[in-house]
Amino acid sequence: MTFNEYLDEFAxxxxxxxxxxxxxDEGEALPDDRxxxxxxGDWGDESYPDLFTRFMDAVDTTRVEALVLGFWGWDDADGLGVKTLVExxxxxxxLRSVFVGDILDxxxxxxxxxxxxxTPLVEAFPSLERLEVRGCAGLNLSPFKSDTLKALRFESGGLPAEVVRAVAASDLPALEELDLWFGVQIYGGHxxxxxxxxxxxxxxxxxxRHLGLRNGEFQDDIAAALASAPIVARLETLALGLGMLSDQGAESLLAxxxxxxxxxxxxxxHYVSEPMMERLRKALPGVELDLGGARAVPAEGWEEWEGFMYVAVTE
Structure with a gap:
């Protein structure tokens, strides 16, 4: 799975x-709300901070509610998009909604x-309601508290364990949507x-009300934990796809x-077999069940097959 098109809608x-x-042009008014x-940025000579300054000069930034940070450079550009915005x-x-990393493959x-x-981003914008992040290299986050954040999403091929633990330790009483893509160990998803x-x-x-725990190598372990997790009772939607969910995990959900x-x-x-998919359909007749993207699974010899299982999003 790759990202080949820029976002055309956000928040x-x-x-x-x-x-x-x-x-x-001088005197030209650009849209600044709604x-x-x-x-x-791009590969040219204009630095991201300079581009951002031109943007702020051209738009009434006091009315900007949603902002997307795109490509901010190559070498020595770690976190430059966030640093520029925080400054x-x-x-x-x-500003209430920020997407960090709308960057094409x-x-x-x-x-x-x-x-x-x-962390400086969530501290600089205490009224933030939506934060979405794509990518994982060098990503860091400390536990934080927000009384306004309603949606938090990480699209990653290797979400650092430190970030996962920071999210888990954060106090987010208003959060309605949480979506984590774990990725694989080779890209930092430990x-x-x-x-x-x-x-x-x-x-x-x-x-x-929406919980997404996706794109992981340990989807079966997640399913087993969710079988008795208190948070499940109040969910409206649950997303466990994009990863290595097998019959074992599906059995945990059913049991x-x-x-x-x-x-x-x-x-x-997913890697759930057709017989198990049918069991899920029969057990959850009133639930909108998305079983698309089924990967080929063997009829037997599952242990040997595990080396040929992959998550959907890595590099």
Missing amino acids: GLPVVGFTPETEV VAWAVR AADRFPA EEYHLSWIPHGDL AEVDDLGPIFEGVRLPSV GQPLTHLKRLDLNY
Whole structure:
């Protein structure tokens, strides 16, 4: 799975790009509300901070509610997009939604996107309601508290265990949507099911209604833990796809607490056999069940097959 198209919508708003090719005539007014601005650099001579300064000069940033940070450079660019925004935080009093890393595969492979510490971002914008992040190289985060954040999403081919633990340790009473893509160890995804313990308990996440724990090598362990996790009872949607979920994990879901209250169970991209898929359909007749993206599985000899299982999103 690769990212070959830029976002065209974010936070319910159409995305409008501001790039090195964007020219603004004197006196020209650009839209500054009801759109999500995407500041996207390229390989040219204009640095990302300079591009961002031109953007702030061209747009009434006091009315910008949603912002997308695109390609911010190659060498020595770790976290440059976030650093640039944080330095100008006082220029964005209305900002409520941020997407970090709307970067195409041709610009940077997903797991190579050069991140840094996200903690200054959540500290600089205490009224943030939505934070989505793509990529994982150098990504860091400390536990934080937010009374306003409603959606938190990490798209990653190797989400660092430290970030997973930081999310699990954060106090997010307003959070409604949590989506974590774990990835693989070779790209830094060393999280284990024990790191998710506080998420399963849900004490710090009383408002979560959508939970996505996806793209992992340990999807069966996640399913086993969810079988008795307190957070499940209040969920409306649960997403466990994109990873190495097998019959073992599906059996855990069927044997655990009831899932019939769910509106949707998303297992898209999985290694569940057809007989087990049929059991899921019969057990959850009132649940919108996404079993698409089924990978080929053997009728027997599962242990030998495990070496040929892959998550959907890595590099």
